[in-house]
Amino acid sequence: MVFRHSKRLYSALLLSLLLLYQQPRAQVQTPPADTTATDKADQAALHQALLDLTNPWTVMCVAAHPDDEDGSTLTVLRRKYGIHTVSLFSTFGEGGQNAVGPELYEELGVIRARETMAASQVQGSEPHFLGFRDFGFSKSAEETFRAWGEKELLRRMVLQIRLLRPDAIITNHDTTSGHGHHQATGRMILQAFDAAADPKQFPEQLAQVSTWQVQRLFVRSRGAETSTTTISIDPNEKDPVRGTTFAQQALSGLQKHATQGPWPRTVPASGARVIRYSLVKQTSSATPLPENAKTPVDGLRLPEQVAAKLVAPTIDEKPLTQFIDRRLELLVSLLSARRRGVFTAPKEVFDLDPQRFKLMSSRLNRAVAAATGAAVYLSSAGSELVPGEEAKLEAIVANAGIAEIQIKQVTFRGLGAELKLETPDKMPPGTEVSADVKVTTPRTYALTVPSSEHLYDGRLFGEPLDMEAELTIEGTTFVVDNESRRDIVPQVEIVDVKPSPYVTTPATSQKPLDFHVRVQSHLKTDFRGLLRMSGPSLETGHEINLKPNGAETSNLVVRPLSLAGQIQGSELTVTVDLPVPKEPIAKRTVPLIYADAVVVSARKVGYLPSYDETLERALAALGVDAKKLSVDDIAKSDLTPYHTIVIDNRGYEAHRDLIGANSRLLKFVEDGGTLVVFYHRLNEFRSEFAPYQITLGNERVTEEDAPVTFLQPKHPLLNFPNKITQKDFADWVQERGLYFPKEWDQRYTAILATSDRGEPLLKGGLLVAPYGRGNYIYTSFVWYRQLREGLPGGYRFFANLISYGRRKED
Ligand SMILES: [Zn+2]
Numbered sequence: 001m002v003f004r005h006s007k008r009l010y011s012a013l014l015l016s017l018l019l020l021y022q023q024p025r026a027q028v029q030t031p032p033a034d035t036t037a038t039d040k041a042d043q044a045a046l047h048q049a050l051l052d053l054t055n056p057w058t059v060m061c062v063a064a065h066p067d068d069e070d071g072s073t074l075t076v077l078r079r080k081y082g083i084h085t086v087s088l089f090s091t092f093g094e095g096g097q098n099a100v101g102p103e104l105y106e107e108l109g110v111i112r113a114r115e116t117m118a119a120s121q122v123q124g125s126e127p128h129f130l131g132f133r134d135f136g137f138s139k140s141a142e143e144t145f146r147a148w149g150e151k152e153l154l155r156r157m158v159l160q161i162r163l164l165r166p167d168a169i170i171t172n173h174d175t176t177s178g179h180g181h182h183q184a185t186g187r188m189i190l191q192a193f194d195a196a197a198d199p200k201q202f203p204e205q206l207a208q209v210s211t212w213q214v215q216r217l218f219v220r221s222r223g224a225e226t227s228t229t230t231i232s233i234d235p236n237e238k239d240p241v242r243g244t245t246f247a248q249q250a251l252s253g254l255q256k257h258a259t260q261g262p263w264p265r266t267v268p269a270s271g272a273r274v275i276r277y278s279l280v281k282q283t284s285s286a287t288p289l290p291e292n293a294k295t296p297v298d299g300l301r302l303p304e305q306v307a308a309k310l311v312a313p314t315i316d317e318k319p320l321t322q323f324i325d326r327r328l329e330l331l332v333s334l335l336s337a338r339r340r341g342v343f344t345a346p347k348e349v350f351d352l353d354p355q356r357f358k359l360m361s362s363r364l365n366r367a368v369a370a371a372t373g374a375a376v377y378l379s380s381a382g383s384e385l386v387p388g389e390e391a392k393l394e395a396i397v398a399n400a401g402i403a404e405i406q407i408k409q410v411t412f413r414g415l416g417a418e419l420k421l422e423t424p425d426k427m428p429p430g431t432e433v434s435a436d437v438k439v440t441t442p443r444t445y446a447l448t449v450p451s452s453e454h455l456y457d458g459r460l461f462g463e464p465l466d467m468e469a470e471l472t473i474e475g476t477t478f479v480v481d482n483e484s485r486r487d488i489v490p491q492v493e494i495v496d497v498k499p500s501p502y503v504t505t506p507a508t509s510q511k512p513l514d515f516h517v518r519v520q521s522h523l524k525t526d527f528r529g530l531l532r533m534s535g536p537s538l539e540t541g542h543e544i545n546l547k548p549n550g551a552e553t554s555n556l557v558v559r560p561l562s563l564a565g566q567i568q569g570s571e572l573t574v575t576v577d578l579p580v581p582k583e584p585i586a587k588r589t590v591p592l593i594y595a596d597a598v599v600v601s602a603r604k605v606g607y608l609p610s611y612d613e614t615l616e617r618a619l620a621a622l623g624v625d626a627k628k629l630s631v632d633d634i635a636k637s638d639l640t641p642y643h644t645i646v647i648d649n650r651g652y653e654a655h656r657d658l659i660g661a662n663s664r665l666l667k668f669v670e671d672g673g674t675l676v677v678f679y680h681r682l683n684e685f686r687s688e689f690a691p692y693q694i695t696l697g698n699e700r701v702t703e704e705d706a707p708v709t710f711l712q713p714k715h716p717l718l719n720f721p722n723k724i725t726q727k728d729f730a731d732w733v734q735e736r737g738l739y740f741p742k743e744w745d746q747r748y749t750a751i752l753a754t755s756d757r758g759e760p761l762l763k764g765g766l767l768v769a770p771y772g773r774g775n776y777i778y779t780s781f782v783w784y785r786q787l788r789e790g791l792p793g794g795y796r797f798f799a800n801l802i803s804y805g806r807r808k809e810d
Pocket residue numbers: 064065068179182
């Protein structure tokens with residue numbers, strides 16, 4: 001569509017801008033030879049902003065966990081076509097494993113949420129979370145529905161569809177295969193497709209949102225068949241703007257999910273697989289999917305009045321992306337579009353699809369901002385907010401463009417305040433202005449740290465602070481905005497108390513309890529106060545002095561709590577107190593646990609930890625003479641002083657060079673040692689690492705209360721030095737074990753059998769075999785989760801594992 005008056009307006013603007021802009025035009029058109037990475041990124045951002053003006057459609061990708069999203073398709077849809085892409089995750093993935101650090105559960109959920117944000121940036125998509133608890137691997141949709149609530153899952157999905165209003169939905173999950181969370185998510189999105197459009201479903205939501213009819217729903221198809229109801233997305237095409245293929249971009253997005261690695265380093269030379277989706281649902285009013293459709297929205301049509309108001313601006317009827325190197329013309333065209341009211345509509349048309357108009361309008365604002373080089377943000381200094389303290393924030397408005405910008409109004413919104421900031425009224429090209437934001441964090445504001453306690457309450461990323469600048473170039477007004485988030489922190493934060501929980505055993509219950517407490521001041525002044533620990537009939541503490549924003553790690557040693565029964569189920573409280581009045585300003589609790597677990601005397605244990613301190617803590621709690629080993633120690637040092645060596649879960653993955661040193665471990669066993677190897681994933685452990693064949697399978701036992709059978713009730717591992725009973729398998733967390741061996745040499749003895757209810761018994765979870773003068777143990781049970789949780793049964797069994805074998809004569 002051509003606007004009659006646009007040419008004239010365009011010429012007038014061009015002329016006046018030319019006068020403003022003094023440099024010769026040739027320089028604008030030819031980028032300097034040494035284009036830096038930032039220039040390239042700016043160029044890509046501008047290109048994206050211009051492309052976005054051409055596409056009014058929204059596609060939603062539905063996934064159960066972070067890293068289940070189809071990053072390749074999301075990347076192609078946004079980067080190639082400018083489609084607005086959102087992803088919807090059922091959980092934060094906190095029930096998964098962590099391949100890079102010690103965090104698990106809610107702490108892992110926080111990291112995975114951040115990884116998802118980073119991956120989304122690469123894909124150009126917008127992540128949203130339903131916030132269901134990830135309780136670990138489950139095998140059926142039914143188990144998942146029991147935990148989440150079937151109706152609640154539908155309710156949250158429907159609300160997000162009504163809020164985000166996708167035209168098409170895609171998902172990797174079918175209704176019958178894989179993880180129970182996947183099946184449940186795949187099954188429910190089919191229902192949500194219809195329910196979101198039905199005013200009788202969740203009518204209470206309609207006070208906040210309208211019903212919404214998604215046009216099409218696609219499920220990833222693993223077969224190679226193509227038909228008229230299939231779309232194929234080939235991510236191997238090179239993105240001319242970014243110089244890499246979409247598959248390469250998607251892979252670098254996937255790699256952001258680092259806790260779930262290792263990921264492939266490169267796209268295979270033969271290229272990434274072509275992705276196929278089958279159309280499984282379509283509204284009766286939707287246009288049929290055209291043959292050879294390239295995107296889920298191909299062929300969809302908007303009502304005519306709406307479409308007429310969503311026509312992208314052009315120059316000489318060519319898309320603006322073709323003018324990326326002609327900044328001035330681009331700028332003039334965008335300002336003229338803004339002035340003409342492109343993407344706005346009379347109320348009766350606007351009301352037909354308000355969200356789409358708002359989306360396209362904000363896209364136009366973003367394109368203008370990218371073309372003008374205008375930006376507004378809060379400086380990163382003083383990044384945290386303390387209730388009752390002045391927030392020391394600074395607003396920056398920048399002009400990285402080629403024309404002078406007038407500042408009409410800069411507004412800060414946040415912390416219950418709306419402030420109009422004092423700024424100069426114009427910014428020449430290449431300059432920025434700043435303004436103090438004088439606002440005090442209300443005393444009543446609740447903290448957002450530790451983040452792991454805010455996974456489900458919507459305050460995970462902190463308090464939102466909005467900046468908005470109303471700017472003018474040549475009489476045309478446009479808006480740039482920016483939302484950032486800051487944590488609300490106490491004056492002084494207890495960052496960490498180690499160990500927690502505190503486990504004692506008969507060997508350690510008479511020793512003083514030794515804690516390390518890390519505190520961090522968030523004050524801009526010195527802090528003087530008390531670090532205190534109190535518990536059942538004890539109290540200790542000392543003064544602490546912290547510099548502005550200073551941190552320190554303090555030792556707190558408390559006398560032994562002599563009676564085992566007395567500490568069971570109790571906890572210690574650590575506080576930071578103001579000296580006067582003696583008022584606690586930060587608090588943490590530490591559970592105290594007594595485990596009746598003993599290790600044979602004078603045992604010396606070496607251990608190779610993988611991702612956390614669980615082994616170190618457990619061995620200390622058992623009072624064992626233990627030494628942390630490195631792969632280098634294993635490869636080169638004398639191992640004869642050790643009775644037992646423990647390789648932590650996924651140790652061959654965490655330490656790739658351990659494979660090269662493995663013959664030393666086998667020699668250690670041959671010479672009389674006991675080697676205990678914790679669980680590994682299928683592809684991480686090869687049979688030749690063990691003295692005799694062990695072939696891992698894919699089987700898991702996910703019910704943490706699955707029955708456990710003692711196959712060899714008289715075996716020392718079940719009797720010495722601790723007599724193991726069913727009680728030791730009560731109250732387990734997360735699961736029984738994973739990647740159980742499916743085949744093993746007959747020289748191994750299988751000690752325990754278990755399985756999820758209704759499934760075949762798995763007998764390979766704990767295998768032990770004599771080798772040379774020593775013993776080799778491989779175990780797929782998740783002992784580490786039980787040790788970390790402080791489960792007495794876990795300590796009793798672990799004590800038997802490290803006590804196993806003779807060598808007592810040494
Ligand atoms: Zn998943």
